[in-house]
Amino acid sequence: MGGESKTFTLAEVSEHNNRKDCWLVIEGKVYNVTKFLEDHPGGDEVLLSATGKDATDDFEDVGHSSSARAMMDEFYVGEIDSSTIPTKKQYTPPKQPHYNQDKTSEFIVKLLQFLVPLIILGLAVGIRIYTKET
Known part of the structure; x- marks a missing residue:
């Protein structure tokens, strides 16, 4: 040099x-x-x-x-x-709410409280229709 x-x-x-x-x-x-x-x-x-x-x-x-x-x-x-030389911009990640395990658990419980009775009802209706046909 x-x-x-x-x-x-x-x-x-x-x-x-x-x-x-x-x-x-x-x-x-x-x-x-x-x-x-x-x-x-x-x-x-x-x-x-x-x-x-x-x-x-x-x-x-x-x-x-x-x-x-x-x-x-x-x-x-x-x-x-x-x-x-243009200055480099520092990447700032978007603000996100803190992950709360309890809220996730609440959601899953509520979802199951909705789906389980529907599944039971569906099975009951299905069994009833099946037994009438035979």
Whole structure:
């Protein structure tokens, strides 16, 4: 890496988004991976789909080896201006009522209180019809 590094905005990096000119942002650094597209084990589409955004999570999720990380130095072109990267929104799950075992038990009891008499009535009618026919 060495020397003076250049700083790019995300918009500038996003312009390099095709097979002939492909740049990625990983961990605040900008990489020109155009020459690596054909050799990438996951295929060029994986790299092309990561352009125009911070690809750090995509890179980390795969679990790249230390040798893959060392290869990145030869593709380094500069730093990203972090103020140009949109902040990630934290997922907040929807508020749900606390699970109450007693309410669930109440529901099951009420359901059985309704269904059991119907089943008994159905059996009684069925037996009566069956005995009349024979």
